[in-house]
Amino acid sequence: MNRRYFLASSSAIAILPLPTFSGQTRLHLKAEAVTQQILPLGDGTTSMLGFNGSMPGPELRLRRGQHVQIDVENGLDKGTAVHWHGIRLENRMDGVPMVTQDLIEPADIKAYTFVPPDSGTYWYHSHYTSHEQVARGMMGALIIEDDVPPDVDHDITVLISDWLMQKDGTLTDEFTDMHSLAHDGYMGNYARAFLSQRQVKQGDRVRFRLINAATNRVFSTVVSGVSGSVVALDGMALAKPHALTELVLAPAQRADLIVDIISPVGFDMVTRQGPYRLADLAVSGTNTDRKTGPIPALALPNLPLPDEPTQHLTLTMMGGAMGGRHEGDNIWAFNNISDLQSEPFGSFKIGETVRITLANDTSFPHGIHLHGHHFYEVDEEGVLGNLRDTTLVNARESRDIICVFDNPGRWLLHCHMLSHAFGGMRTWVNVA
Incomplete structure (x- = not known):
């Protein structure tokens, strides 16, 4: 800076x-x-x-x-x-x-x-x-x-x-x-x-x-x-x-x-x-009127609870400087593929629970954003953590997420480091 x-x-x-x-x-x-x-x-x-x-x-x-x-x-x-x-x-x-x-x-x-x-x-x-x-x-x-x-x-x-x-x-x-x-x-x-x-x-x-x-x-x-x-x-x-x-x-x-x-x-x-x-x-x-007390929790969202996952997919982040080679035709790739393709990364039924491993095989962090849904981050013990729509995966690390795909349509899945998305880190899923 x-x-x-x-x-x-x-x-x-x-x-x-x-x-x-x-x-x-x-x-x-x-x-x-x-x-x-x-x-x-x-x-x-x-x-x-x-x-x-x-x-x-x-x-x-x-x-x-x-x-x-x-x-x-x-x-x-x-x-x-x-x-x-x-x-x-x-x-x-x-x-x-x-x-x-x-x-x-x-x-x-x-x-x-x-x-x-x-x-x-x-x-x-x-x-x-x-x-x-x-x-x-x-x-x-x-x-x-x-x-x-x-x-x-x-x-x-x-x-x-x-x-x-x-x-x-x-x-x-x-x-x-x-x-x-x-x-x-x-x-x-x-x-x-x-x-x-x-x-x-x-x-x-x-x-x-x-x-x-x-x-x-x-x-x-x-x-x-x-x-x-x-x-x-x-x-x-x-x-x-x-x-x-x-x-x-x-x-x-x-x-x-x-x-x-x-x-x-x-x-x-x-x-x-x-x-x-x-x-x-x-x-x-x-403020002399305010009486201090515990911080209250907000009302919880009404999202469907996950069932046992019926699919377990892996999305591997590849490319960039100091990164390994990949078969995509841009700077960055998911699973050896750069940019949007005609076929989705995953196809899911409405209401299906899916586990996705986000594996960062690069030298830089990536914030992975799923459109149209929120998902649970999964901790190292396999326990469901926070609900997010964007998760940060640090360099050379991985994170599992679990999502109930209950919103039909073609949904983008991409890195929200927008330069990385422009450089190839974009795919999509289909929910039908």
Whole structure:
């Protein structure tokens, strides 16, 4: 990371609450060019892409179980599509060109309609040339409200990303640099978090919704000035809240925290050079009405429980720099095959329980994302762990997941290090 910006006063970073659409059943998003103050105030602005004139795009707050229509207008000079990351929706609304829909061409509008079945923290982003369009800023928070919200004083979204830019704020557009694609991917030299609120009081109880919206960077993050617990991961409530320690979020992963404010709040990325400040949240005044107590668990999601798996498949990640050779025709491959093929990686019956071993035979970590479903991570003892839609598999390691494939359709399965997906780490499954 470029330390120049960290050493500058972090208070110069503008914490500007983003536009919010809350509880509406018909929304309009326009993908368009925007100018954003990414660097601290006084440094240059950045020409980017966004939605409705902002980057990130407006935060969408929807109600669980309520039908919504989101009209996406393409104000770009290239095609695009929008993926509603983590939402278990109808396949034709998933937002993946050439798999679930045609491109939204310039000046066209596509209506996405769905009924979100699960409360929690999600996000939306471009899914066409996403290694570039997301890097340029096509992203936003998507919150599905709880039927009974937890007892907190504030609900604050924290969207984190990084950008590769010059000192004047100009984006460096080497999105397909071959060296980067074969290593960690297109990585930023500047990072920050966007907060939906400027200030809280000491003693407040706050829900933080952290979203890693970066294209390739794994964020190891520490939240200071608070005491509390992790209550949900990737939108799915935990049966028992976890102690809040350092959070490791792969691209696209999310974590919900419920915390008590004890001092000014800082969000720091852990680096080998020391903490890198992503954002500050000011504390002013004291909440004298709040009575402290245990952090409550959120209501558990209504997902089908797995049966004994009827199939056990292995998805081996291959390629990249310092990796073994493979038979695919791109930089990266799954099981010796690069990019989308005519045949699926797996074919499953509706409701079938499947175990998949994700074997990372490369020198780099990969965040593997399954569309349209959540799955259980399986620990070393074979016990079902957390529900996720994206799982981080470190270099030369493996992880088993178990999924009930109950959502019919053609679903993408890919690395959410978006440079790696562009470089070949994409496949799909069929549920019928």
